[in-house]
Amino acid sequence: AQSVTQLDSQVPVFEEAPVELRCNYSSSVSVYLFWYVQYPNQGLQLLLKYLSGSTLVKGINGFEAEFNKSQTSFHLRKPSVHISDTAEYFCAVSDRTNFGNEKLTFGTGTRLTIIP
């Protein structure tokens, strides 16, 4: 079974400051990793994903994440945040070996609040 831990439920950050949202996962097999963003009163949309290859993944809106297999982490970063980044961010993991029945397991989310 796989699981995801997002260590911070809320992260306040001043505008134009850097931010890191932490995500750790647990799985007995190799995985795909995702970050999704949910803006207020909307559904989720994909920020970025790690499938294979380079461990540094770049996504939309200036976000990036680094896959660290030894630490089983996939932390999300942005060097300079904007008011429009205020949203809830979800880390998710999928077992890449259970072919055809892959389920996406989500973390509990991190609410990012940008302070003007």
Next chain:
Amino acid sequence: NAGVTQTPKFQVLKTGQSMTLQCAQDMNHEYMSWYRQDPGMGLRLIHYSVGAGITDQGEVPNGYNVSRSTTEDFPLRLLSAAPSQTSVYFCASRMGLAGNEQFFGPGTRLTVL
């Protein structure tokens, strides 16, 4: 191209009532799923389908039924609503394998009194 659509957007039920949450996608995606979102608990998988005629249970299936008669539609049925089913429900779809992006609908906010 509408993507993933859900109806209704809001619904209030009394305990014991039944209803169906509708979900449709026009992207010809094989994989569809239903999640519920509760404060502090993230999204939890209720049921999913890997194609027409094939469904399976997720993490929290009790109290919900699904069917998948067409590729486009994946309705979620609450047989006898309970206050514990008060939540926001999201439908999602993706093409094929797990590495592909899931597309989410706008959600249905359900309150059970």
